[in-house]
Amino acid sequence: MGTYIIRRLLQMIPVILGATFLIFAMVFALPGDPLAGKCGERPCPPQYAAAFREKYNLNDPLPVQYGKYLGNLAKGDLGETYNGIKVSEQLKLRYPITAKLAVMAILFESIIGIFAGVLTGIRKGGFLDNLVLVSTLVVISIPVFVIGGLAQYFLGVKLGLFPVTVTSTDPTVYELALPAMVLGSLSLAYVTRLTRTNLTENLRADYVRTAVSKGLTRRRAIGLHAMRNSLIPVVTFIGFDFGALLGGAIVTERIFNIPGIGGYIYNSIRSRDGASVVGAVTVLVIVYLFVNLLVDLLYGLLDPRISHD
Amino acid sequence: MTEAAIAEISVTDNYEGGDVNEERSLASDAWRAMRRNPLFWVSATMITIFALMAIWPSLFTSTNPTDAILAQSRERPNANAWFGRDIQGYDIYARCVYGARASILVGVLCTLGTVLIGGIVGVMSGYQGGWLDSLMSRIGDVFFAIPLLLGAIIFLVSLPDFFNDNYFLVVLKVVLALVILGWPSLARLMRSSVIQVKPNDYVQAARALGASPNRIVRSHILPNSLAPVIVVATINLGAYIAAEATLSFLGIGLQYPAISWGIDISAALVGLRTTPHMLFFPSVFLSMAVLAFIMLGDVVRDALDPKNR
Amino acid sequence: MTTQDTKPRSKTSGSEYTYTPEDGLLLEVEDLFVEFRTRDGVATAINGVSFNLHQGESLAILGESGSGKSVTAQAIMGILDMPPAVIPNGHIRYCGQDLLSMPDEQRRLTRGPEVSMIFQDALSSLNPVFPVGWQIAEMFRTHRGMNKSDALEQAIRLMERVSIPAARDRVKAYPHQFSGGMRQRIMIAMAIALDPAVLIADEPTTALDVTVQAQIMALLQELQEERQMGLILITHDLGVVADVADRIAVMYAGRLVETATVHELYAAPAHPYTRGLLESIPRLDQKGQTLAAIGGLPPNLMRIPEGCAFNPRCRMAQDVCRTDRPPLHEVVPGRFSACHFAEEVINA
Numbered sequence: 024m025g026t027y028i029i030r031r032l033l034q035m036i037p038v039i040l041g042a043t044f045l046i047f048a049m050v051f052a053l054p055g056d057p058l059a060g061k062c063g064e065r066p067c068p069p070q071y072a073a074a075f076r077e078k079y080n081l082n083d084p085l086p087v088q089y090g091k092y093l094g095n096l097a098k099g100d101l102g103e104t105y106n107g108i109k110v111s112e113q114l115k116l117r118y119p120i121t122a123k124l125a126v127m128a129i130l131f132e133s134i135i136g137i138f139a140g141v142l143t144g145i146r147k148g149g150f151l152d153n154l155v156l157v158s159t160l161v162v163i164s165i166p167v168f169v170i171g172g173l174a175q176y177f178l179g180v181k182l183g184l185f186p187v188t189v190t191s192t193d194p195t196v197y198e199l200a201l202p203a204m205v206l207g208s209l210s211l212a213y214v215t216r217l218t219r220t221n222l223t224e225n226l227r228a229d230y231v232r233t234a235v236s237k238g239l240t241r242r243r244a245i246g247l248h249a250m251r252n253s254l255i256p257v258v259t260f261i262g263f264d265f266g267a268l269l270g271g272a273i274v275t276e277r278i279f280n281i282p283g284i285g286g287y288i289y290n291s292i293r294s295r296d297g298a299s300v301v302g303a304v305t306v307l308v309i310v311y312l313f314v315n316l317l318v319d320l321l322y323g324l325l326d327p328r329i330s331h332d
Numbered sequence: 333m334t335e336a337a338i339a340e341i342s343v344t345d346n347y348e349g350g351d352v353n354e355e356r357s358l359a360s361d362a363w364r365a366m367r368r369n370p371l372f373w374v375s376a377t378m379i380t381i382f383a384l385m386a387i388w389p390s391l392f393t394s395t396n397p398t399d400a401i402l403a404q405s406r407e408r409p410n411a412n413a414w415f416g417r418d419i420q421g422y423d424i425y426a427r428c429v430y431g432a433r434a435s436i437l438v439g440v441l442c443t444l445g446t447v448l449i450g451g452i453v454g455v456m457s458g459y460q461g462g463w464l465d466s467l468m469s470r471i472g473d474v475f476f477a478i479p480l481l482l483g484a485i486i487f488l489v490s491l492p493d494f495f496n497d498n499y500f501l502v503v504l505k506v507v508l509a510l511v512i513l514g515w516p517s518l519a520r521l522m523r524s525s526v527i528q529v530k531p532n533d534y535v536q537a538a539r540a541l542g543a544s545p546n547r548i549v550r551s552h553i554l555p556n557s558l559a560p561v562i563v564v565a566t567i568n569l570g571a572y573i574a575a576e577a578t579l580s581f582l583g584i585g586l587q588y589p590a591i592s593w594g595i596d597i598s599a600a601l602v603g604l605r606t607t608p609h610m611l612f613f614p615s616v617f618l619s620m621a622v623l624a625f626i627m628l629g630d631v632v633r634d635a636l637d638p639k640n641r
Numbered sequence: 642m643t644t645q646d647t648k649p650r651s652k653t654s655g656s657e658y659t660y661t662p663e664d665g666l667l668l669e670v671e672d673l674f675v676e677f678r679t680r681d682g683v684a685t686a687i688n689g690v691s692f693n694l695h696q697g698e699s700l701a702i703l704g705e706s707g708s709g710k711s712v713t714a715q716a717i718m719g720i721l722d723m724p725p726a727v728i729p730n731g732h733i734r735y736c737g738q739d740l741l742s743m744p745d746e747q748r749r750l751t752r753g754p755e756v757s758m759i760f761q762d763a764l765s766s767l768n769p770v771f772p773v774g775w776q777i778a779e780m781f782r783t784h785r786g787m788n789k790s791d792a793l794e795q796a797i798r799l800m801e802r803v804s805i806p807a808a809r810d811r812v813k814a815y816p817h818q819f820s821g822g823m824r825q826r827i828m829i830a831m832a833i834a835l836d837p838a839v840l841i842a843d844e845p846t847t848a849l850d851v852t853v854q855a856q857i858m859a860l861l862q863e864l865q866e867e868r869q870m871g872l873i874l875i876t877h878d879l880g881v882v883a884d885v886a887d888r889i890a891v892m893y894a895g896r897l898v899e900t901a902t903v904h905e906l907y908a909a910p911a912h913p914y915t916r917g918l919l920e921s922i923p924r925l926d927q928k929g930q931t932l933a934a935i936g937g938l939p940p941n942l943m944r945i946p947e948g949c950a951f952n953p954r955c956r957m958a959q960d961v962c963r964t965d966r967p968p969l970h971e972v973v974p975g976r977f978s979a980c981h982f983a984e985e986v987i988n989a
Contacts, residue, residue, distance in 0.1 A: 041474030049483075050490045160630070164623035166574040168581045168594075169615045172601055180605050187604075229765040235720050237831065238752035239783055251770050270481030274578060278601065292489060292584050300489045304482045312477050327770055327815040 028320060035316055040093075042308055047092050050301050051085075078102075101302030110302035113287060120194060121272055121283035127196070127203035128268060132211040133261055137254070140218020144253070145245065147223055155219070159212035167271045171205045171278040188280040202279040206271050210264045217260055221253035228252070255325045262318025266311045358559070358636070365635040372631045378624035385432035397426040397591055406607050415613040419599060424610065428617045431593045434586055435573045435621055437503050438510070442572040445511035446518045447565050453515070454522025458557075459530065459549060465523070472516040480575060483513040488584040502590045506576055514568070521564055525557035532556075563633040570625030577618050593618040658747055660736035660755055660838070667838050667871040668694035668717065668756075673731035675709075675716050675895075677942075678724060684942040686712045686726075688895035688950075691969070694839065699865060699872040701886035701903075703879070703918075707939045709895040710875045714841045717873075718758050719748050735839070753784055757837040761844040763824035767816040773827050774800070774812030780834040799830040803860060822853035826860065833864055840865070841873045846881060858885050879922060883907065891915050894940050894950035897969055901976040911978035911987045913955045949980070957982055 067075070078091075095102070101110040143152040162170070178201060179187035185201035225231065226249050234244035276285030284303055291299035323329045366372045385392055395413075400421040407417040415424035457465040475483075487509040529535065530553065538548050579585030580594030587595070593614040600610035675687035687709045694700050704710045715721045717733055719740060733740045735755060740748060760766040768776060777799055778792035787795070793812065800808035803826040816824055825845060832840060842861060846854035862885055865872045874886060882889060882903065889906050891899045891914065899912040910916040917935040937954035940946055946953055952962040961981050972983040980986060 037470065038473050038477050041470070042477035045474060045478060045483075046486055049487045160627065161619075161623065164570065164574075164626050165615075165619040166577055166581075166622065168578055169597065169619060172597060172604070172611050173615060175601075176604050176608050176611065180608075229760065229762060230768040232720060233760065233766045233828075233831075234768070236718050236752055236758045237780060237783075238749055238754070239779070240749065243783070248768050248771075252768070255770070266479035267481075270479050270578075273481070273485075273582065277582070288485070289582060292485070292582055297489050301486055304486050307482055308478050311479060311482075315477075325770075327772075328817055 027323060031316060031319060035312060039309065039312055042312065043093060043096060043305065044089060046301065046305055046308065047089050050297075051088060051092070096305065101305065102298045110299050113299070114284060114303060114306055117282060117284045117287055120281060121276070121285060123194075123196075124199050124203055124206065124272060124275070124281065124283060125265075125268055127199055128207035128210070129261065129265075131204055132207035132214050136211045136214025137218050137257060140215045140257075141222060141250070143215070144219040144222030144226070147219075152219075155215060159215050162208055162212040167205065167209055168274045168278060170208050171202075171275055174201060174205050175278060189282070190280075192282055194281060199281070202275050202281060205278075206268065206275045209271065210261070210268065213264065214257060214261060218253060218257050221256055222249060225249040225253045255322070258325065259318055259322045262314060262321065265314045265318075269307050269311060362632070362635040366631055369631050369634065371627055372635075375624045375627040375631065378620060379628065382432050382436055382621050382624065385429050386436035387433075389430045389433065392429045393423075393426045395423045395426040397422060397430040399423065399426075406603065406610070408607075409609055416607075416609045418596065418610050419603060419607075424596070424613050427591055427596055428593070428613055430591045431596065431614065431617065432621070434503060434590050434592045435576060435618070438507055438576040438586075439569045439573040439621075439625070441503075441507045442510045442514065442576075443565050443569045445507065446514045446568065447561065449511065450515040450518025450520075451522050451561065454519040455526055455549060455554065455557075457519065458523040458526025459545070459553065468519065468523075472520055475513060475516040478513065480510070480513050481578065484509040484575070484579055485582070485584060487512065488579065499590050502586055506579060506585050509579075510572055510575055514572070518561065518564065518568075522557065522561055525560050526553055529553050529557045559636045563629055563636065566632055567626050567629030570622040570629070573618070573625070574622045658750065660738065660751075662696060662736045662838070665696040666693060667696055667736065668873075669732070669734040669737075670713070670717070671732040671734070673713070673716065673733065674729050675712055675721070675731075676727045676729060678727055682943040685945060686895050686942055687716065688945070689731075690892070690895070690897050692890050692897065692900065694871040694873060696838070696871055697865070697869040698888065699862075699874060699886050701874045701876060701882040701889045702892060703876060703882060703889055704892035705877055705939060707894075707942065708892040710877075710892050711843055712895075713892070714758065714843050714873065714875050717839075717841060718752060718756060720752075720758075750784070753780055753837065754835040755837055756839040756841070757832040757835075758841040758843060759825070759828045759832045759845050761847050763821065763828045763848075764816060766828060767824060769816055772813045772815055773819070774814075777827065777831045777834060780831060784835055795834070796830075799834055800827070803827070803830045803864075805830075821849050822856060825849065825853075825857050829857075829860065829864070833868070833870075836868060837870065839871045839873065841875065843875045844877070845874075847876070847878065854881065861885065879918065891918075894945055895942060896950060896979060897977075898951065898979045899977065900969075905976055909987045911972050911976055911983045912980045913957055913986055914951050916986060916989070917954075957985070 078095075099111055101114070139155055143149075143155045146152060165173075175187055178184045186198050189198050189202070191198065226245065228249070231244055231249050234248045235241070239248075272283065273285035273288050275281070276283050277289040280286070284307065288300055288303050291297075291303070401417065402421040404413070404417050405419055405421040407413060409416040413423045413425060415428060418424050418427070453468055457468045484506075488505065491505060535548060535552050538552050543551075576585055577592065577594035577597070580587075580592040581598040583598065585594060586592040596614040597611060597618070600607070600614070603610055670693070671691050673687050673690045674685070677684040677686055690709070690713060692700065702710045702713060712721070712726075716726075716728065717740070721728075728741060731741070735751065740751065743751075767773065774793055774796045777796035778787075778789070781787040781792035781795050782789065785792075797808050797812050800812060805811060805823055805826055811819075816827070819827065829845075840861075845861070846857050849857065858881060861872065861874075864870065872885075874882070876882060886903050888900060888902050890897055891906075891912065893914050899906070899910065899915050901911065906915065907919065910919055914935070917933075920933045921935060923932055935954055940950060940953070946963075947966075948964045949955070949958070949962045949967050952958040955962065959981070965981070967979045967981045969977050969979040970983075972978045972987065978986070
């Protein structure tokens, strides 16, 4: 098992390298001035431009540029905005908020999603089943920001159930409740459908028939035998879906004015602060990669059919 | 299993019922199954309407979407402007209709691009195997490391003022971003589909008869591995429309002179409390468009699924 | 062969119900009807089937796909999906008590300790995410209330009994880590764990190699003799039947068409269908001749032909066959056949 973990870790290294290279290529290697659009509406102040060129060796050939870029990344140096604010400082301030939001969203989508999926998986074809099918289809179709806007209007403005926007710099769970539900809504729909499909499929499986003929209660045959098989792909899905969550966080934080990393990225886009955008997104990508790795390992643990050698 | 018993019944049924010479190919079976599904007609109608809106917007409205009547800005829906006017005085209904073009264009072009590139790479990977496959898989892994939205943000942030005057080029910029980041997932799908088809006897037979690889791929492998790709491509069309809208919502997707539902929704958020109609109508249009394609994808999947027949 | 043992089966069972076979009669299927109600119609999968099973006896139910043999087994076990399955008529008596009218909970408790079943594909019939020892031990944990370690000890014992090498080490392994034959042994271990009186084997060797087939059948026979179980062997393979079975019941289109002892059946079948089956077995001394086959196809169970179900395919069919359904009658003492012309068939 230990070697399995180490092997996966090693396998991740080229992927991280590749991803950072891709990001680097998009930022620095595309035609056009890398400084364009990094300093707001106006051209960059000359000191910043000179320092930028110096730091990223824009006069050197591309591979050297990449090397320097990677070196900086490894040191945790994500660059500075044109006002001289260190990007990494900003991220350190903001990531707890986004983390809180993300965790709440994941809890929301898993618990309700699995619950709804199991209910409809067992009782296929009923009224509840059709209701869930239709509503999940609708939720999947409506982009997150539309759900966010509509939720903000109906639940926030009209019904007053939740605060319309977040006003404090350290939001409470209550303040983040509506944004978390919005953020998790898309994944919730997928989790429900996935659980439902897996469960109905597994309920028809031969080993469930064996369980019944062993004289086990129906509850045990479904609740233990079928469920364990059905939930494994769902758990891994929740992990892999994390990437969508990160993208959705940007949108959600914008709508609800949450001072997390997503909001930071949005504001930086608005003010054309390219350095911040790239720095923050790079961090998100690396986080995503590690979450993926964790989920992969978890999957290897849960499903004995995955070989561990 | 009882299912087998019932399946046995249907097998014998065919012998007595259908005409022996009746053509029962997968495509015709699927088409028949689709026609019987009411959701197929619903989504097909919706898609046709949106396509018409995209090609001939003047069929639906005679108002010019760029005619701003500032004096009537933020006007509620009334007889002159069915959906009211937005903050700059544009007729919202006209903007909704004209906005279809950008969305459909992006959706169609992205799907075409990813299917072409991903399909070709996937077929080569799956069929040839070997070092080409390993290389492509590694490259795909790198792309998968970057969530679609995040990657698109970086790409578009680095090309801020490129192509900003021409409608078509603005759209192309977004399409490019999404295609570059989206082709690997289709490549992976095509690859696994090809790998499942390759060991089949009819492929071996074609090989034994001396068919060239080109012919084998074209006549035997492609038609049989297309099914999952078609389903995913259809659903992805909807997803790309949503992605474009999200990027425009964040301010780095389409910009003037393009008209996009995402832009309108973004602008409408500010006036949520007082003028919800500005948010509501573009949201509905966007959701319907995405829903139509996802619904169609679901229908196609059910029609092609041998277990449902 | 059949022992007339009236000794009650005493076991340390967790259930408060006791079952005592009278004259060694374990199972009595009487006039069983099973229908499947679907949107397209009603399929009669079992159309008035009756047979008995005694202690120590092996009964083979022979038939092709769609004959209803598996459905019979599942009806006895009570694992049919109801709906769409419906049992409009008939009795299934275990030790004199009707399983069909039993309360659900009592019926459930018969599965495992009294009546047990093994299935064709052991890989899909075992749960892939639990260790095999755990799955065998589950029988003891749920039915006998044993704790985990005791139950696991029992599981190891059973695995050794069915000749799985290095059982103690392999008890934590997963189904996919075993070969096909080993997996089937694990299923057998699971099925006999609580010492059931009746064991139903639904095509246990169809998915296995010929050599492994022989081993598994030998194991089943051994266990049967050791525990004096009644064995119902469901198969379409005449070769497998010849070795193991005492009696054979041939099914066609949901009906029993013939019952006899193995020797009698092979020597002189009493029904045209059975005759057709035997004649279609390829023989080593039949070189250069076309293989005999029974023409036509099994009937659609929603539209069973009038009269004798086999009449469209029968070489000997007469008018009476197309109108009157032949009852299962005793042709010769101990042999039953559902053919109007059974005597002619026997003597042919």
